[in-house]
Amino acid sequence: MRTVVEAKQLRKIYGSKGNVFTALDEIDLTVQEGEFVGIMGPSGSGKSTLLNMLATIDQPTSGDIVIDGTSVLKMNEEQLSVFRRSKLGFIFQDFNLLDTLTVKENILLPLALAGMKVSELERRVDEIVDKFGIRPLLNKYPYHISGGQKQRTAASRAIVSRPSLILADEPTGSLDSKSATDLLESLKDLNEQDQTTILMVTHDAFAASYCKRVLFIKDGRMFTELVKGNTSRKDFFNKALDVLSVLGGSVSDVI
Amino acid sequence: MTLFSLAKKNVKGNVKSYLIYFISMIFSVVIYYTFVSLQYSTEIQESMQLSQAMSSVFTGGSIVLVLFVAVFIWYSNSFFTKKRKKEVGLYSLLGLRKKTIGRMLFYENLIMGTVGLAAGVALGTLLSKLFTMIFLKLLDSAVDISFSVSVEAILNTILVFAVLILFTSVQAYRLIYRFKLIELFQAEKEGEQAPKASFAAAVIAVILLAGSYWLVFQPMTTNEQMGRNILLFTGGMIIGTYMLFRSAIVRLLSASKANKSRYYRGMNVIATSQLLFRIKGNTRTLTMISLLSAVTLSSISVGYSMYYSNGNNADESAPFSYSYISQGEALDQQVQGILENDTEHPITAHLDIPVIMLKGDISALEYVPSGFPAHESPLKLISANAYNQASKALNREGNLQLSGNEAAAILPRFTSDLSLSDYEGRSISLQTPRENRKVSLVNLLEGRVLRWSYPDVAFVVSDTAFNDLAAQIPPVIYKVYKVENQQTTKSASDQLANLAAEDMQMSSYYTVYREGLENAGLNIFILGFLGLVFLAATGSIIYFKQLTEAHADKGRYDILRKIGVSRKEIRASVAKQTFFVFVLPLAVGIMHSTMILKALSAINLIVGSLAVPIISSMAAYIVIYLGYYVLCANSFNRIVNNK
Structure with missing residues (x-):
């Protein structure tokens, strides 16, 4: 099995002399192809910092990140843009859809940027829209559709270019529980049927229970890891809650 | 507190x-x-x-x-x-x-x-x-x-x-x-709604603009026609421009989306949709900028062309440095004395031009001076010989040959739309105490030799015809002088003006030139001043509007960078969009101002050769305007591409 993400001894320090804050320290992380990995931790634990570095939006102070066989730290801005466009797909908490584009245009944007032929591009969009059930919405603008529909649009945009890795940052954070469940089911199907590799940051144990493996971070360091294996989703959820209570994360976040 | x-x-x-x-x-x-x-x-x-x-x-x-x-x-x-x-x-x-x-x-x-x-x-x-x-x-x-x-x-x-x-x-x-x-x-x-524009409104916009442009080419000879056409032209242009931005441009941009292979390439999808939204929110601004540009361009062009053509106007109005109607030997010698004493401006030519003043029937011609009946209009006649001598003194080319009852018309001022075909073959009839003499026109002359005065109808007749007529109506003698450096003859002109009696029709090139210069200087200053103010205002409106939008768009470009658009691509797209927003009203403004200038020359508010002043005014305007564009595109880029 192929290794998609390999991060070694990541460290991120904010501030300068005298007033230093270590956001991340000695983080090692490996994600194999076809995995669905969750990263959990209380607010301020450094999980978003970690995701931003894997997304190549932020750079670590020291350590190395290899995604799909390429070290991302040595690339310049332009190379990084092309890399993000072709290898990574993003799902954000606040959707980050462009409100001047229709749902369809939002989805095909990464393909258009990559200069794909129109026929191929239309075919790809056509393939994806049924996975997330947004075919009736294609010609609507983002402010006409609900939060759940927006997030499914964002998810379609993330996978349309068939990236090596999907990065999801609190994807259920702005959704009601029904929409959140729908989205998580879709991501799970995607992972199981298409072997898509997904890395999801969340503070919600319910969302984390859909992952195959969950990493817990506390104060910038790796705390522990839970593997789902053959346990049911419900048991896995309870286990995650247990770890969270040890971690000191606020249980009130749980749905 | x-x-x-x-x-x-x-x-x-x-x-x-x-x-x-x-x-x-x-x-x-x-x-x-x-x-x-x-x-x-x-x-x-x-x-x-x-x-x-x-x-x-x-x-x-x-x-x-x-x-x-x-x-x-x-x-x-x-x-x-x-x-x-x-x-x-x-x-x-x-x-x-x-x-x-x-x-x-x-x-x-x-x-x-x-x-x-x-x-x-x-x-x-x-x-x-x-x-x-x-x-x-x-x-x-x-x-x-x-x-x-x-x-x-x-x-x-x-x-x-x-x-x-x-x-x-x-x-x-x-x-x-x-x-x-x-x-x-x-x-x-x-203003975050997807823009929609009705097809009918787009068509009406085009019709209104085309219609008001068409009006410019219609005859505007009477005051009534002029007032009505200018009112319709202005109204059609303002409303048409608004509807153009409101509907036609939106329509065009939407239509450009239909070409999928172009629309779905790279940043085009972003640029087009951003522009659509932006134009929707900026209809009034774009209209205002187009119209302001048109007014500014026209006023600067008018001011500059008046200043530029002042020398030509003075030449047309007063071809000789001095001209007056002789009132007897004594006065002629006084004038001669004054001019000879002015050693800074040596006399290069001195002629007597006999002119017969009479009435005639010119109803066969296109141009009849308003206020006079066509069958009894006052005319001036010069002999071919006198005309040729005067032309030579003014260093003009050509030698006019007329025989018998042939005559040549001298093109009246402010009728540059008339040509030889409006005269050739037609005949006029000259009234003398004894007869009505018919002469037929064979030529049209563009250079006048007498100072301009109204009514401006003059003909050159053959020497034999002139002598015949002179026997019946005694000609008046125009005394004309040409001197060197005629633009600076202030003291001699003033002395002659003091000397001149009412019916002497004393005129000097200097006075005409100077009055024209003052008028033109005043006009170019005020029009230029207003033009500068409008330009500054246009520039600032579009600049601040763009910057506000840059701040509003910042989030969108952040998203784009996250999903893998490089800073370079964003810069190129921003430059393209800003260019569109700048060039569109500029192009409309230039088109409008061309039409306004055309209308102004149709009603003779500006005359003469205008290509140089108009083109240079437009070039200057475009350069300054594009300066604003560069400034604006850079600021826009700095805002959305920051960090």
Whole structure:
């Protein structure tokens, strides 16, 4: 099995002399192809910092990140843009859809940027829209559709270019529980049927229970890891809650 | 904390968002004050021969400026309040009484207005001296300029702006009463609807514009036609432009989406959809910029072409340096004496041109001087020989040969649309005490040899015909002189003017040239001044509007960078979009101004060869305008591509 993400001894320090804050320290992380990995931790634990570095939006102070066989730290801005466009797909908490584009245009944007032929591009969009059930919405603008529909649009945009890795940052954070469940089911199907590799940051144990493996971070360091294996989703959820209570994360976040 | 100090703190704390409003306030005061202080400047009044004309032109100019300043301040004020609606809503939410908020906004506006007024007057005092110097330079006058402050100008400026400031302050006070709380909070979400434009409106826009352009090419000879056509032309152009941006451009952009293989390539999908949204929200701004550009371009072109063609006009009006109708030997010798004494301007030619003044039937011709019956119009006749001699003295080419009853017409002034075919083969009849003599026209001459006077109908006849007629109607003798350096014959011209009796029709090239220069100098100055003001205003409106949009778009470009668009691609796309927003109104403005100039030359407001002044005015305008574009594209890029 192929290794998609390999991060070694990541460290991120904010501030300068005298007033230093270590956001991340000695983080090692490996994600194999076809995995669905969750990263959990209380607010301020450094999980978003970690995701931003894997997304190549932020750079670590020291350590190395290899995604799909390429070290991302040595690339310049332009190379990084092309890399993000072709290898990574993003799902954000606040959707980050462009409100001047229709749902369809939002989805095909990464393909258009990559200069794909129109026929191929239309075919790809056509393939994806049924996975997330947004075919009736294609010609609507983002402010006409609900939060759940927006997030499914964002998810379609993330996978349309068939990236090596999907990065999801609190994807259920702005959704009601029904929409959140729908989205998580879709991501799970995607992972199981298409072997898509997904890395999801969340503070919600319910969302984390859909992952195959969950990493817990506390104060910038790796705390522990839970593997789902053959346990049911419900048991896995309870286990995650247990770890969270040890971690000191606020249980009130749980749905 | 008193309300007044809260308002003061507000202004101090939010310098940045107040700055745009404040600067446009100062800008308005400066231009108005500068202009008014020129009007009251004693130096300028002294150096003008036609101070009556000057004061009326200046008054007209200042009325245009008051209108402009009022619109500009109103515009920037509404732009400013739109940005602050949320803040006002917040005060209300926090429990401040409406009356209190209203008064606070009132005070704020009052403070800014007063400070802007003071700063503007101070700055204007410096600038008015500079403009006085430019103006006198244009008039070729050497007057020393003292540094003085005109009290009248200050009072005038304060009066005008006090009214404007009071008005906007009352508007500010009423802001909280005009809107519901919820509307104040939603202010920033306005205009986020997908733009739709009806096809019918787009077609109407094109028809209106085409129709008003078509009107320009229609005959405008009577006052009635002129008034109606110009009114329709102006109306059609303004409404057509608005609808063009409102519907036709939106329609075109939407249609360009249909070409999927172009639309779905790279950043095109972003650029097109952004533009669609942006044009929708900017219809009024784009219309205003197009129309302002058109007015600016036309006024600068008109001013410059008048100044540029002054020499030609003077040549046409007074082909010789001096000309008068002989009143007897004694006076002729006096004139001769004065001109010979003027050693700085040696005489190069001296001719007597006999002219027969009579009436004739010219109803077969296109041009009949208005106010005279076509069958009994006053005419002037010159012999071919006299005409050829005069042409030679003026260094003109060509030798006219006429025989028997052949005649040649001299092209009347302001009828440049007439050509040989309007004359050739037609005949006129000359009335003498004994007969009605028919002569047929064989030629059209463009160079006049007599000074211009109205009615302007003159013909050249063959020498034999002239001698026949002269036997019946004794000709008058035009004495004409050509001297060197005829543009500077002030002292000799003045002496001759003192000498001249009423019916002598004394004219000198110098007087005509000088009057033309003053008129043209005054016009180019005022039109140029207004043009500069409009250009600055156009530039700032489009610039600030773009920057506001850059801030609004920042989030969108952040998203794009996250999903893998490089800074370089964003810069290119921003440059492209801004270019579109800049060039569209410029192109429309240039087209409109061409038509306006065409209309102005159709009603003879501008005459002569205009290619050089018009092209150079347009080139200068485009260069400055593109300077704004570069500035704007860079700022836009800096805002959305930051970090």
